[in-house]
Amino acid sequence: MSGKLTAISGRWGTAVALSALLGCSAPATGAPAPAAPVVSRTAARLDDLQRRITGDLAGLRASEKLNHHRIEGGVASCMRAAGHPYRAVPFVDYYRDFTDADLGYGIGHATVFDAVTDGGRRVVLNELAFARLERAGVLEPTVAPADVPALNACRARVHYRSYFDVEPPPGAYQLAGFEDLLDPVAADPAVVAAMSPYRDCMKQKYGYDVPDRDDFLFAPRLNRADAPADGAPAGRAWTREIAALNAALAADTDCRRPAYRQAMTLLAPRLAPWEAKHRAQLDAIRSVWKQRVRAAAKLGR
Numbered sequence: 617m618s619g620k621l622t623a624i625s626g627r628w629g630t631a632v633a634l635s636a637l638l639g640c641s642a643p644a645t646g647a648p649a650p651a652a653p654v655v656s657r658t659a660a661r662l663d664d665l666q667r668r669i670t671g672d673l674a675g676l677r678a679s680e681k682l683n684h685h686r687i688e689g690g691v692a693s694c695m696r697a698a699g700h701p702y703r704a705v706p707f708v709d710y711y712r713d714f715t716d717a718d719l720g721y722g723i724g725h726a727t728v729f730d731a732v733t734d735g736g737r738r739v740v741l742n743e744l745a746f747a748r749l750e751r752a753g754v755l756e757p758t759v760a761p762a763d764v765p766a767l768n769a770c771r772a773r774v775h776y777r778s779y780f781d782v783e784p785p786p787g788a789y790q791l792a793g794f795e796d797l798l799d800p801v802a803a804d805p806a807v808v809a810a811m812s813p814y815r816d817c818m819k820q821k822y823g824y825d826v827p828d829r830d831d832f833l834f835a836p837r838l839n840r841a842d843a844p845a846d847g848a849p850a851g852r853a854w855t856r857e858i859a860a861l862n863a864a865l866a867a868d869t870d871c872r873r874p875a876y877r878q879a880m881t882l883l884a885p886r887l888a889p890w891e892a893k894h895r896a897q898l899d900a901i902r903s904v905w906k907q908r909v910r911a912a913a914k915l916g917r
Contacts, residue, residue, distance in 0.1 A: 655880040661887050663720025668902055669788050673716050675905035678912035683779035694770035700763045708752045710745045710780040726830045728802050728879045732869045736861040747843035785904035787897050797890045801882045810875035817871035837861045
């Protein structure tokens, strides 16, 4: 689930309709006990760090807009210069239904620190977004067969990138995994011990055989072809797939929760020193995101 994990309008006025498409699942074993304040605060700080590095909603939307202007404008100019017709793909906002809350640490890292409150929301948002872009003709530019070689040559100039494939600022990839922050905590004996019953819990309590948690989490459970179109109700197939996804992730959350709480408690005092250590890098990355927002605003609609 690394990379892009997100139809109904993104405005909260349609939140009921969107939530129906995302699906709602009850916790696997009833409502869990409230997280200790230190755990919830630490999770929120980790989410904030993730957004500062890999982009908040404003930064990602601005990057999409700039990319569309640069990539599609560049391909169109290249095709004209080569004497071939080309219609730029329309701009469709990949992140239309996202909120900043969907852009935190999430569950895409497959670590003990994976969020325990998100469920499969971001996975579903990704599939809905890709389905929406596909239906709008964004994913594959359409040209006549005779123009395909010219299009390939022009797209090679922009490294075959799509406008919604947002490249984070320089240095972001080096920080985004938080290896020097999270790996020592994950390897702490207390966290390892708290995680050791996980596989038995998944099997005995929920019936899932999980020899490898990465494979379990990243197993394909949604069929994009079943994703409902804007304004359409979810069909039976999509509803079943959402239910299966939510059930699997709810079980994972329940069985991982003791280790998660232990890990977040140990992580809490390490966050401020890590931020101080990487202050210059964090500030430089954030500056680029802000610059993109300013540049995109100058493009207009």
